[in-house]
Amino acid sequence: MVSVRPSLLDRLLRPLHRWVWSDRRRRANKLLRFAATEADGGHDLSRAAELTNDALLRQLYLRHALDEHRHARLFRDRGLTLLTECQNGEASWSRFEANWFSPGERGLDDLRVDKDPQDGLLAFLHLSEKAAARRFCIYQEVLVSDPMTQSVFRDVLKDEAFHMAYTYKQLARVSPRRHGWRLWQARLVRVWKAYLRLMVAVASVIGTALLLVQYFLLLPPFALLAKRGALKEPPGWWTRRPASSLKSQY
Ligand SMILES: [Fe+2]
Numbered sequence: 702m703v704s705v706r707p708s709l710l711d712r713l714l715r716p717l718h719r720w721v722w723s724d725r726r727r728r729a730n731k732l733l734r735f736a737a738t739e740a741d742g743g744h745d746l747s748r749a750a751e752l753t754n755d756a757l758l759r760q761l762y763l764r765h766a767l768d769e770h771r772h773a774r775l776f777r778d779r780g781l782t783l784l785t786e787c788q789n790g791e792a793s794w795s796r797f798e799a800n801w802f803s804p805g806e807r808g809l810d811d812l813r814v815d816k817d818p819q820d821g822l823l824a825f826l827h828l829s830e831k832a833a834a835r836r837f838c839i840y841q842e843v844l845v846s847d848p849m850t851q852s853v854f855r856d857v858l859k860d861e862a863f864h865m866a867y868t869y870k871q872l873a874r875v876s877p878r879r880h881g882w883r884l885w886q887a888r889l890v891r892v893w894k895a896y897l898r899l900m901v902a903v904a905s906v907i908g909t910a911l912l913l914v915q916y917f918l919l920l921p922p923f924a925l926l927a928k929r930g931a932l933k934e935p936p937g938w939w940t941r942r943p944a945s946s947l948k949s950q951y
């Protein structure tokens with residue numbers, strides 16, 4: 702089996718990962734989210750198997766799809782068990798899932814099986830499987846306090862290591878001359894998408910800050926003026942003044 706190690710950044714951020722996974726309800730929610738991502742990945746790979754003319758790739762994609770569906774089941778079962786265990790309403794920070802920091806298999810990217818060429822798809826798959834294997838490695842390391850969830854990640858990790866290895870091998874077979882370039886292209890696309898997501902997040906923060914400034918600094922003077930105007934009005938019902946000229950129809 703190919704050996705997988707967490708990335709240097711994840712190793713440095715180990716205490717943060719430990720904190721993210723320490724809350725039981727959040728752990729349950731994250732596992733259920735991971736299950737949905739895995740199932741989605743399984744559907745995409747079944748579609749990739751349908752579209753390819755390469756018999757070996759079709760076989761591998763189908764096995765890959767079955768693996769992803771199995772992962773979805775494992776994550777869902779464990780997530781539901783954890784959720785049942787915390788039905789007693791224990792206080793938690795579960796709403797905060799930190800998905801940008803500790804995402805599931807595809808991170809925040811989606812497969813584009815209909816649009817990407819065969820080698821482009823393999824390059825993308827290789828990078829995302831590699832990232833997933835490294836992430837699952839750190840998750841299982843920090844889950845010492847929950848051996849059941851830890852064993853789920855350990856189990857899934859074996860398949861992810863296989864996915865990572867076969868996608869690279871097939872990429873080199875399908876595109877012997879250009880596989881290095883394809884990997885760089887896929888890396889650049891991932892960096893570009895990460896940049897776009899970051900910019901969307903920054904824009905959202907700036908938008909929220911501007912709305913808060915408007916609410917607390919611009920609206921109060923108008924509210925005060927409206928209040929003053931209201932004080933000048935006579936209280937209760939009052940008779941409308943008669944029309945001053947015959948210019949109006951009424
Ligand atoms: Fe998976």
Ligand SMILES: [Fe+2]
Nearest residue numbers: 830860861864
């Ligand atoms: Fe995978």
